[in-house]
Amino acid sequence: MCGIVGYVGYKPVVDILIDGLEQLEYRGYDSSGIAVKFDADLKVYKAEGKLQNLKDVLKQHSKEISAAKTGIGHIRWATHGAPTVLNAHPHTCSCGNLVIVHNGIIENFKELREKLTKQGCVFKTQTDTEIAAHLIASIYARVKDLTEAVRLAIKELDGAFALCVMHNDYKDTLVVTKRNAPLLVGIGEDEFFVASDVPAVIKHTKKAMYLNDNQIAALTPKSMQLIDENGNVLEPKIEVLPWEPVALSKMGYKHFMLKEINEQPDVIRNILFGKLHTPLEPIVLDEVKLDRKTLKDLNRIQIIACGTSLHAAMAGKYLIESFCDIAVDVEASSEYIYRKTVTDSKTLVIGVSQSGETADTITAVKQSKAKGSHILIITNRPDSAMAREADSLIPVNAGIEVSVAATKSYLAQLISFYLLAFYMAEIKGSTDKALLQSMKTELMLLPQKIEQILASADKIKECAKLYSNTRDFIYIARGINLATALEGALKLKEISYINATGYAAGELKHGPIAMLDETMPVLSILIKGCVYEKLLSNSEEAKARNARMIALTNSKDEKLNDLFDFIIRIPEIQEIFSPVVAIVPLQLLAYYIAEFLGKDVDQPRNLAKSVTVE
Numbered sequence: 001m002c003g004i005v006g007y008v009g010y011k012p013v014v015d016i017l018i019d020g021l022e023q024l025e026y027r028g029y030d031s032s033g034i035a036v037k038f039d040a041d042l043k044v045y046k047a048e049g050k051l052q053n054l055k056d057v058l059k060q061h062s063k064e065i066s067a068a069k070t071g072i073g074h075i076r077w078a079t080h081g082a083p084t085v086l087n088a089h090p091h092t093c094s095c096g097n098l099v100i101v102h103n104g105i106i107e108n109f110k111e112l113r114e115k116l117t118k119q120g121c122v123f124k125t126q127t128d129t130e131i132a133a134h135l136i137a138s139i140y141a142r143v144k145d146l147t148e149a150v151r152l153a154i155k156e157l158d159g160a161f162a163l164c165v166m167h168n169d170y171k172d173t174l175v176v177t178k179r180n181a182p183l184l185v186g187i188g189e190d191e192f193f194v195a196s197d198v199p200a201v202i203k204h205t206k207k208a209m210y211l212n213d214n215q216i217a218a219l220t221p222k223s224m225q226l227i228d229e230n231g232n233v234l235e236p237k238i239e240v241l242p243w244e245p246v247a248l249s250k251m252g253y254k255h256f257m258l259k260e261i262n263e264q265p266d267v268i269r270n271i272l273f274g275k276l277h278t279p280l281e282p283i284v285l286d287e288v289k290l291d292r293k294t295l296k297d298l299n300r301i302q303i304i305a306c307g308t309s310l311h312a313a314m315a316g317k318y319l320i321e322s323f324c325d326i327a328v329d330v331e332a333s334s335e336y337i338y339r340k341t342v343t344d345s346k347t348l349v350i351g352v353s354q355s356g357e358t359a360d361t362i363t364a365v366k367q368s369k370a371k372g373s374h375i376l377i378i379t380n381r382p383d384s385a386m387a388r389e390a391d392s393l394i395p396v397n398a399g400i401e402v403s404v405a406a407t408k409s410y411l412a413q414l415i416s417f418y419l420l421a422f423y424m425a426e427i428k429g430s431t432d433k434a435l436l437q438s439m440k441t442e443l444m445l446l447p448q449k450i451e452q453i454l455a456s457a458d459k460i461k462e463c464a465k466l467y468s469n470t471r472d473f474i475y476i477a478r479g480i481n482l483a484t485a486l487e488g489a490l491k492l493k494e495i496s497y498i499n500a501t502g503y504a505a506g507e508l509k510h511g512p513i514a515m516l517d518e519t520m521p522v523l524s525i526l527i528k529g530c531v532y533e534k535l536l537s538n539s540e541e542a543k544a545r546n547a548r549m550i551a552l553t554n555s556k557d558e559k560l561n562d563l564f565d566f567i568i569r570i571p572e573i574q575e576i577f578s579p580v581v582a583i584v585p586l587q588l589l590a591y592y593i594a595e596f597l598g599k600d601v602d603q604p605r606n607l608a609k610s611v612t613v614e
């Protein structure tokens with residue numbers, strides 16, 4: 001959450017900063033700001049709300065800022081202090097000679113604020129970031145060297161931070177550092193680009209350096225000096241970024257979310273490519289380092305994740321337990337990290353994360369790694385901090401996901417769990433070979449089934465129109481599709497702000513049924529298989545309380561027409577694979593409802609794509 005950018009070089013800086021912030025807008029959009037350096041002057045411009053507001057502010061100053069070639073920028077998701085202009089970054093020290101942008105949370109900011117106030121610093125904002133500006137400036141006053149001041153200052157900071165700093169005494173220099181927050185430096189010819197994430201630099205350069213925790217880099221147009229926390233000079237490790245700028249276009253769709261939903265058949269083909277050649281051959285997961293002995297020795301698997309990734313993990317538990325004969329627990333990372341977990345070298349810990357940046361999941365992964373567990377990471381960002389902790393890795397290759405509401409990454413995570421479950425079953429010999437072959441055949445057919453659903457989007461639009469005026473929405477399912485119900489409800493609530501909840505259908509009668517009346521839509525995920533009849537009974541119970549009944553089903557049963565007011569049909573599918581297919585209409589339903597309600601689909605209020613704070 002929050003995105004930072006910086007540039008030092010020979011080009012006019014403002015457009016580069018604004019373009020970079022635009023690419024990082026998924027990280028937060030409460031407010032934004034930039035600071036630019038002229039020969040003898042530093043100027044700060046800020047605006048509340050979306051980036052467009054900052055652009056409007058800058059239009060009024062375009063002449064005076066056009067000559068600047070060095071600058072920093074920030075897009076904010078508020079943690080400390082309301083999303084006002086005052087609290088927007090960049091922040092300055094008391095004399096205004098030092099400016100800073102920050103992503104993360106400085107946990108000991110209260111103590112530091114008291115200490116610095118006693119030393120005479122005057123605080124203007126409610127942010128934790130401002131203390132970093134005062135702290136670095138006060139050390140700079142003593143040591144007269146910006147890099148050294150930053151190095152000494154971060155020794156006093158607890159928490160997570162990526163910082164980019166400029167000082168008026170330096171004509172064209174940026175100093176950057178990080179701990180538990182992402183930061184990379186894009187390397188051009190006589191220019192450097194700083195950013196929280198690849199999309200902000202990729203159109204300028206493919207060469208980059210990722211900073212490790214507590215490293216500090218000083219950048220001028222002609223030089224980069226990298227040091228560690230003890231001041232030792234380091235050799236920068238330069239990487240080539242495996243990204244293409246074209247991935248960030250909406251490609252004619254109205255929203256990124258709709259584009260990403262429509263990409264899903266290809267996302268599945270992409271992830272299966274090279275891993276599942278034919279049903280007769282074993283699954284190939286090159287970066288998974290689990291041999292027969294390690295698997296036999298395991299006594300449990302723990303899967304940790306947040307949000308949508310947590311729902312993929314729930315389906316993952318079901319699959320691994322079905323095929324691999326091993327107990328699996330699934331837990332929200334934020335719950336896992338503040339209790340005593342029974343985790344050791346016989347535990348396989350699987351971290352699931354689209355971004356690979358989620359702070360709670362990173363902490364959970366680090367904790368279990370310290371206890372000796374094998375760490376397997378399933379992520380869309382093999383270049384992320386989480387991936388760097390992995391003993392085994394499954395890159396889901398969904399391509400960059402811009403919409404804050406996760407869609408294609410969820411599907412890619414689900415497919416990864418099928419591959420992993422079949423892979424482990426093959427190594428362990430825990431499932432009959434013929435059954436596994438038929439499973440692999442079915443897996444390969446999934447893209448076509450999703451294409452059929454996408455082709456019937458109008459029917460889902462019709463449903464959205466009928467139900468968009470509701471205040472609440474209930475999704476019910478059983479078995480492996482409980483994950484689908486929870487994910488469908490999460491999609492609806494996060495982009496339409498309708499109070500949508502997913503329930504295990506059998507639990508309805510233990511409380512939630514009290515909410516049902518003729519105003520409440522209940523969407524039943526009714527898939528033929530071991531819980532079909534049970535779910536039908538649960539749907540009857542809801543109907544008897546006058547709920548507005550919707551079915552999402554692969555059944556052609558005539559009697560459903562009496563029970564349900566609206567039926568969304570999906571293609572013929574085995575129950576075990578149904579989560580992959582059933583979630584697509586629910587993504588579309590959420591999308592069209594939000595569209596009818598005129599909501600900001602790609603950037604819903606209060607959310608950010610990467611949640612880098614605990």
Ligand code: M6R
Nearest residue numbers: 307308309353354355358405406
């Ligand atoms: O990047 P991650 O998968 O770790 O993110 C986890 C959640 O923050 C994320 O899934 C969030 O719930 C999305 N907004 C869901 O659409």
